Amino acid sequence: MLRAGLIGVASAGKSTLFQLLTRARAAGGHAAARQDASVGPAQVPDPRLERLAELYSPRKRTPATVTFVDMAARPTSGAALVDVAPYRTANALLHVVRAFRDDAVPHPAEAIDPARDVRAMEDELILADLAVAERRIERIEKDRRKGLAKDQDAEIALLRRSVEALEAGTPLRSLDFDRAAARLFRGFQFLSAKPLLLVLNSDEADAGVAAEDALRAAGLDDFLERPGVRALSVCARIELEIAELDPADAAAFLADLGLRGAGLDRVIRATYDLLGYISFFTVGEDECRAWSIAAGTRAQDAAGEIHTDMARGFIRAEVVACDPLLARGSLGECRKNAEVRLEGKDYVIRDGDVINVRFAT
Ligand SMILES: Nc1nc2c(ncn2[C@@H]2O[C@H](COP(=O)(O)OP(=O)(O)O)[C@@H](O)[C@H]2O)c(=O)[nH]1
Ligand SMILES: [Mg+2]
Known part of the structure; x- marks a missing residue:
């Protein structure tokens, strides 16, 4: 199942986006609070499934789901990633970047500067991975000294290559592996190896500006060239208000803002594109169901x-x-x-x- 973790500084709009993504279509009791993480499924909107269901009138219609994870930041800390463990199992990270200006909602670093936050988060992911990789190398070497080690040459080589990249400030999603190495590497669950969607939480006036253009203008051209990185814009708070309206009114309001389609649809579409996911279907009178898989x-x-x-x-x-x-x-x-x-x-x-x-x- 596809899991996407929301990261970003306090006040960026993560919880607002989480609500926007998971409330609209998830029927009942979705956002179960687990410790201080909210985990909620969002149904993947797919008109093809609706039409297949019209054909079969199944007892059950089951859309594909994406599970979003939103961690509460500790109030004392301005740190972007307070506890990374719940994100290790995510297939993708959604970095909610604070771009909206609102004096009533202070940014932990005061000035609003999306480029700074994007780079700071990348550094944080890289440092978290560096700590994990180094600890792992130490453990294997300790076992070796005790004569306990199994054949872990491939693992050590991969970890050393990762450390080298990380020390140079390169996220692991930029590395290329052969198939066997890629399988071994996946087990490490490194954060900087995960595809990254930059979700620019913008002022209403900027809603119609393509996120990539806004980020390029902020000096992030090089960042957007990195493999496994995409960007899109949302106006989380106003979109949440709009999501409560009649669908017809909602569409008109979104169009006025210059946004194409509902927030959920756009975020899911971008996440699918980023991950290279596609859907297939199973049909019958019992159930019509959509499934997501990697292309x-x-x-x-x-x-x-x-x-x-x-x-x-x-x-x-x-x-x-x-x-x-x-x-x-x-x-x-x-x-x-x-x-x-x-x-x-x-x-x-x-x-x-x-x-x-x-x-x-
Ligand atoms: N003006 C404005 N406020 C927003 C927007 N998105 C979120 N907020 C507000 O910013 C505050 C922090 O948002 P929240 O989602 O809790 O941020 P989090 O700390 O990243 O989870 C809340 O009061 C939101 O209502 C936005 O697009 N525009
Ligand atoms: Mg929050």
Whole structure:
């Protein structure tokens, strides 16, 4: 499941954004307070799922979800990351950057300076990772001295390479790995390795300015060139107010501000793009459901998202793109027109595929 962690200085608007993302469509009891972290699912808006549900009238309609994590900053600390542990398991980090001006909401560093905050946060992620990598190297070396060490040459090499990059101020998302190293590396859960979405929380007057343009103007051209970094603008507080209106009124207000679509849709879309995620569907009278996977996922691994048994006993997947299915109105009609294919385990799932897995138990 996709998890995205909200980070940023106190007053940036993290909790406001969290509420905007998770309240609108999550039905009931979403933002369960766990310790001082709020964890809440947001349903991924997808008109294709709505239309598939019209076709099947299923008992259950299940959209894909993204889980957002919002940590409460300790009141005494201006630090951007008070406790990174809940973010280690996130697939992506959303850095809410304070750009709005409001004397009633003081910034911990007083002056509003998005470029400073973006760079300071990157440094903080890098320092947190450096501490983790160095501790890990020490532990392995200690085990070695005691003669306890297993074969950890690959791990040590990877950690040393990471330390070298981090000491040079390079976030780990900028590094390239071969496949085996990438798998090992994922286990470390480094923060600076996670894709980063800069969410510029802007004044209403600047809502229509593309975030990338605003950040370039603030001197962050080099930063935006880094791999795994994207940016978008929100006006968290006013968008939260707008989200409480009738959908038709809300659309008009958003258009007036120069924002295209609701905050939830824009943030989810940007997060999907950043992570290279796509959706596929399963359909039936019981349930129509959307699933998110990384682009490039093979049919067998996609089946494993649904159920581990389906991956283990995978035989074939029956696949049809959702457009012809919606146009023809039934799988039977699609079959007549040879639009339903049987695909093997290595078939790479495409965005919008409707799949039916055949598997042996
Ligand atoms: N003027 C203005 N105030 C905002 C905006 N977003 C959030 N705030 C206010 O700023 C304060 C801090 O926001 P909050 O979401 O709690 O920030 P956090 O500390 O990052 O969680 C709250 O009083 C919000 O209502 C915004 O876009 N414009
Ligand atoms: Mg907060």
